[in-house]
Amino acid sequence: MRRTRPVVVGGISLAVAAIIFIVPFFFIFLQAVKSRSEASRLNFDLPKEWLLWDNFLAVVEARNYQLLLAYFNSTLITVFSVTILVVLSAMVGYVMQRRRSRWNGVAQVAVLIGLMMPPAVVPTIGLLQSIGLFKTMTGMVLIQVAYNLSFSTLLYRSFIGTIPRDLDGAALIDGAKPWQIFFRVVMPLLKPVTVTNIVVQSIAIFNDFTNPLYYLPGKENVTVQLTLYNFQSMYTSQYNLLFMNILLVTIPPLIVFIFFNRQIVAGMTAGGVKG
Amino acid sequence: MVEAQRPKRKSPYPLWFFLPAAIIYGVLFLVPTATSFWYSLTRWDLMTAEYIGLENFRQFFSEPFLVQGLINTLIYAVMTSGLKTIFGLLLAVLLTSNLIARGFLRTVVFFPVLVSTIGIGITFTVMMHPTRGIINVALEAIGIDGPGWLTDPALALFSVALVDLWKGVGLATLIFIAGLAAISPDYYEASRIDGATRMQQFRRITLPLVWPATVTVITLSLIGGLRSFDLIWAMTKGGPGFSSDVVASVIYKQYQAGFYGLSTAGNVILFGLIAVIMVPLTVMFNRREVEQ
Amino acid sequence: MTLRMKTRLTVATALTALLLSGTAFADTTLTFLVDNNADSVAAAEALATAYSEKHPDVTVEVEQRPGGGEGDNIVKTRLATGEMTDVFLYNSGSLLQALKPESSLLDVSDLPSQAKVAAGFKSVVSADGKVYGVPYGTTMAGGIFYNRKIYAELGLTPPKTWADFMANNEKIKAAGKVAVAQTYRDTWTSQLFVLADYYNLQAQVPNFAADYTANKAKYATTPAAVKGFERLQEVHDKGLLNEDFGAGTYDDGLRMVASGEAAHYPMLSFAIGALKQNYPDELADVGFFAQPGDDAANNGLTVWMPPAVYIPKTTSNAEEAKKFADFVGSVDGCKAIMAVNTVQGPPLIDGCDLPADVPAAISDMLPYFKDGKTAPALEFLSPIKGPALEQITVEVGSGMRPAAEAAALYDEDVRKQAKQLGIPNW
Numbered sequence: 001m002r003r004t005r006p007v008v009v010g011g012i013s014l015a016v017a018a019i020i021f022i023v024p025f026f027f028i029f030l031q032a033v034k035s036r037s038e039a040s041r042l043n044f045d046l047p048k049e050w051l052l053w054d055n056f057l058a059v060v061e062a063r064n065y066q067l068l069l070a071y072f073n074s075t076l077i078t079v080f081s082v083t084i085l086v087v088l089s090a091m092v093g094y095v096m097q098r099r100r101s102r103w104n105g106v107a108q109v110a111v112l113i114g115l116m117m118p119p120a121v122v123p124t125i126g127l128l129q130s131i132g133l134f135k136t137m138t139g140m141v142l143i144q145v146a147y148n149l150s151f152s153t154l155l156y157r158s159f160i161g162t163i164p165r166d167l168d169g170a171a172l173i174d175g176a177k178p179w180q181i182f183f184r185v186v187m188p189l190l191k192p193v194t195v196t197n198i199v200v201q202s203i204a205i206f207n208d209f210t211n212p213l214y215y216l217p218g219k220e221n222v223t224v225q226l227t228l229y230n231f232q233s234m235y236t237s238q239y240n241l242l243f244m245n246i247l248l249v250t251i252p253p254l255i256v257f258i259f260f261n262r263q264i265v266a267g268m269t270a271g272g273v274k275g
Numbered sequence: 276m277v278e279a280q281r282p283k284r285k286s287p288y289p290l291w292f293f294l295p296a297a298i299i300y301g302v303l304f305l306v307p308t309a310t311s312f313w314y315s316l317t318r319w320d321l322m323t324a325e326y327i328g329l330e331n332f333r334q335f336f337s338e339p340f341l342v343q344g345l346i347n348t349l350i351y352a353v354m355t356s357g358l359k360t361i362f363g364l365l366l367a368v369l370l371t372s373n374l375i376a377r378g379f380l381r382t383v384v385f386f387p388v389l390v391s392t393i394g395i396g397i398t399f400t401v402m403m404h405p406t407r408g409i410i411n412v413a414l415e416a417i418g419i420d421g422p423g424w425l426t427d428p429a430l431a432l433f434s435v436a437l438v439d440l441w442k443g444v445g446l447a448t449l450i451f452i453a454g455l456a457a458i459s460p461d462y463y464e465a466s467r468i469d470g471a472t473r474m475q476q477f478r479r480i481t482l483p484l485v486w487p488a489t490v491t492v493i494t495l496s497l498i499g500g501l502r503s504f505d506l507i508w509a510m511t512k513g514g515p516g517f518s519s520d521v522v523a524s525v526i527y528k529q530y531q532a533g534f535y536g537l538s539t540a541g542n543v544i545l546f547g548l549i550a551v552i553m554v555p556l557t558v559m560f561n562r563r564e565v566e567q
Numbered sequence: 568m569t570l571r572m573k574t575r576l577t578v579a580t581a582l583t584a585l586l587l588s589g590t591a592f593a594d595t596t597l598t599f600l601v602d603n604n605a606d607s608v609a610a611a612e613a614l615a616t617a618y619s620e621k622h623p624d625v626t627v628e629v630e631q632r633p634g635g636g637e638g639d640n641i642v643k644t645r646l647a648t649g650e651m652t653d654v655f656l657y658n659s660g661s662l663l664q665a666l667k668p669e670s671s672l673l674d675v676s677d678l679p680s681q682a683k684v685a686a687g688f689k690s691v692v693s694a695d696g697k698v699y700g701v702p703y704g705t706t707m708a709g710g711i712f713y714n715r716k717i718y719a720e721l722g723l724t725p726p727k728t729w730a731d732f733m734a735n736n737e738k739i740k741a742a743g744k745v746a747v748a749q750t751y752r753d754t755w756t757s758q759l760f761v762l763a764d765y766y767n768l769q770a771q772v773p774n775f776a777a778d779y780t781a782n783k784a785k786y787a788t789t790p791a792a793v794k795g796f797e798r799l800q801e802v803h804d805k806g807l808l809n810e811d812f813g814a815g816t817y818d819d820g821l822r823m824v825a826s827g828e829a830a831h832y833p834m835l836s837f838a839i840g841a842l843k844q845n846y847p848d849e850l851a852d853v854g855f856f857a858q859p860g861d862d863a864a865n866n867g868l869t870v871w872m873p874p875a876v877y878i879p880k881t882t883s884n885a886e887e888a889k890k891f892a893d894f895v896g897s898v899d900g901c902k903a904i905m906a907v908n909t910v911q912g913p914p915l916i917d918g919c920d921l922p923a924d925v926p927a928a929i930s931d932m933l934p935y936f937k938d939g940k941t942a943p944a945l946e947f948l949s950p951i952k953g954p955a956l957e958q959i960t961v962e963v964g965s966g967m968r969p970a971a972e973a974a975a976l977y978d979e980d981v982r983k984q985a986k987q988l989g990i991p992n993w
């Protein structure tokens with residue numbers, strides 16, 4: 001009885017997941033391998049001719065290999081912004097959770113404002129221009145950090161509560177400096193939430209569309225979501241290439257997720273030590 | 276509490292930890308946002324801004340479909356965040372239990388988060404087509420006459436909310452999984468020895484200990500739901516007509532029309548609305564956290 | 568493994584190509600921002616190539632932006648922040664006026680090519696008597712595409728009055744076909760019956776555009792102006808539409824009228840480009856007529872102007888940019904565009920004649936121009952166009968709101984826009 005239960009539950013979940021989650025992706029994949037006129041019908045019919053490789057090449061080669069440049073730019077922005085984000089927001093979340101000071105209220109209000117208020121595009125461009133960061137990678141990275149800090153801080157703040165204070169106290173008695181305690185003792189314990197942060201933020205930033213559109217104009221600065229515009233416009237769309245492009249830009253975040261998914265599992269087994 | 280009141284000894288939680296984040300956030304987010312508040316009092320075409328007092332606010336409040344938009348916003352936010360919290364927690368419990376194909380299922384549940392809203396919008400619009408869509412074709416096969424999911428004005432908003440759940444539940448699940456991962460197995464071990472059933476374990480151990488994650492999910496998805504319009508825009512553009520408009524899509528339409536002062540005023544109003552809902556909620560959550 | 572090697576090689580070649588194209592032998596690089604519509608991009612690339620052949624020291628780099636409202640915002644933001652490309656493509660008429668051309672764009676009135684540009688076009692790219700753009704494509708028209716096979720089968724003739732049109736529709740419906748295709752999934756397509764009725768409105772109320780701009784004439788209180796909304800309501804109420812009009816897309820509409828699933832599809836003539844691309848074999852079956860009014864003797868066409876190429880004041884390559892704009896507005900430039908794109912109506916540049924074999928829908932359009940039976944669409948006569956028109960017309964066309972009420976609601980929308988633009992008398 002005990003042994004069959006996971007199989008039964010797993011089997012049922014698999015069936016439900018198949019219907020709810022896989023059918024839409026089957027649709028996307030199907031359009032991506034069709035010819036242009038077949039894909040324009042947008043249906044579940046199997047393609048007469050499987051054009052997986054042709055469509056793949058058409059998307060990669062479009063506009064002088066723009067997609068490869070976009071992969072490069074998006075990856076660069078993502079890696080730097082997520083690294084900075086994780087460190088800075090963990091520091092803020094840590095002090096916010098541990099120390100009671102009048103700055104806490106300020107920080108909390110700031111976090112909420114960041115989640116609630118949409119950014120103001122034109123004043124931001126003016127500001128970036130005046131400090132010489134407009135149309136630069138550095139500027140884009142800092143914008144992503146500023147816009148996503150609230151979200152990451154909120155995640156860290158709530159999870160740092162689950163780490164017993166005795167641990168930092170013990171380290172303090174050992175004569176460790178505050179930053180040593182934080183980076184050597186606390187950060188390693190935050191692995192599950194750090195992984196969550198990395199996964200969520202790298203996807204959000206990699207897939208960001210609006211901010212690069214405004215803050216990083218220029219053909220050489222193209223990012224992945226902007227490549228979708230090669231195949232979709234207000235009036236006509238090449239759905240086969242559009243969906244192929246969607247699939248291709250989904251792959252890097254998927255790899256990130258699959259890789260870090262293991263880390264979450266590893267974090268769970270390590271969780272026993274924490275109690 | 277105690278640390279902050281010991282003036283002589285340096286706190287192990289130094290306030291300078293706030294500094295780097297505060298500088299980036301303050302300069303690149305708060306300053307421009309504060310500037311934009313002034314523009315809400317102007318007629319603004321991006322090149323010149325002419326002060327017109329509260330005219331934009333008056334205009335925004337007289338938008339013909341604003342009341343309906345407000346009601347839609349609340350329905351959409353409560354529905355998506357409620358469902359994401361419930362399904363997120365259930366999926367997280369399921370996907371951390373001993374299950375075959377666990378890693379695969381997690382990837383499958385999370386995959387929608389990765390895919391661009393444009394692609395999901397097109398896909399579901401096609402699947403929800405009233406006559407050719409696979410949903411209604413399947414319903415017809417079992418003898419049900421499917422509705423016009425996106426073309427019926429009474430139904431469009433709910434259909435989009437369901438797709439939003441589909442797209443966003445993976446994120447809620449992931450946050451819950453991280454929360455569950457922090458719970459020590461010792462608790463379950465001990466309670467099992469005491470003879471607790473799985474349901475009792477869930478209510479007495481899982482639910483209270485996963486509370487910080489729950490607060491995070493509710494906060495993020497509620498604010499997200501109140502502000503969100505990208506999926507609505509991709510699937511119905513607020514239509515048919517104005518029937519699935521939310522406050523954020525009304526604002527976006529003003530922005531698209533080039534009414535920059537008016538859309539900024541709309542943002543200030545939406546900000547006020549979210550604050551009225553979120554501030555008391557956050558205070559309540561914090562109190563509960565302290566009690567624990 | 569081999570796959571990975573290949574990919575790596577491709578990356579390397581691509582990067583080299585990028586580097587080379589940047590430094591090869593071009594002394595000047597002009598940047599050129601266009602919307603991402605396939606036709607616009609194809610024409611831009613063709614112009615860039617043709618221009619570089621003539622001027623090897625200049626490279627024109629085409630950059631894309633989204634179309635529609637998002638595109639308007641990009642253009643305005645980049646102009647306002649001084650980050651616009653050296654030349655850019657944008658709408659003519661009311662949308663151009665919203666850019667404040669006098670303060671943001673370079674005057675191109677004295678380009679040699681302007682001598683051959685039609686006066687009607689110059690008027691929609693001018694402000695304060697100065698011309699700011701050169702045409703990018705041909706004239707367009709708004710009217711009704713029809714399926715010639717259905718017309719031949721049922722022995723119908725293109726209608727000259729609305730009553731004839733409805734009579735045709737009833738016969739088509741009786742023959743078991745869809746009389747009028749409507750596609751409200753792409754909301755913008757719902758406006759055609761209202762916008763393309765402008766010739767008829769102007770025929771009855773010649774002063775409408777001026778009075779409307781001056782806040783004296785209203786849609787709801789001008790019977791000839793409500794007509795457009797009423798006609799949209801009528802085709803819905805008489806059950807002439809395709810069953811799934813609420814979920815139909817622009818492409819569905821084109822397919823239906825090309826394949827004969829539907830007899831009529833009201834649309835702008837730029838659809839000919841998409842028809843040719845997606846349904847080349849059926850293109851000859853598609854004809855075109857103006858949206859008919861009440862008077863058979865005065866049956867005319869509502870005309871749209873193509874977008875134009877402009878130069879921002881902030882460019883650092885003003886002289887080169889002007890030379891390129893001059894080329895775009897010349898007969899050579901016009902021919903370069905025609906070589907890659909299907910024409911959508913009569914040309915605007917003297918000496919740039921239409922090719923001999925134009926699609927049937929274009930030949931149907933030409934007599935209106937020859938007889939002088941045309942009127943520009945309202946958006947080229949007045950800076951005011953309410954942003955919510957497409958939502959309102961979806962409501963009318965779906966039977967959710969009666970025509971008279973919709974016209975009044977649209978007047979409110981128009982009032983808001985006029986106030987936001989700071990137009991006097993509002």
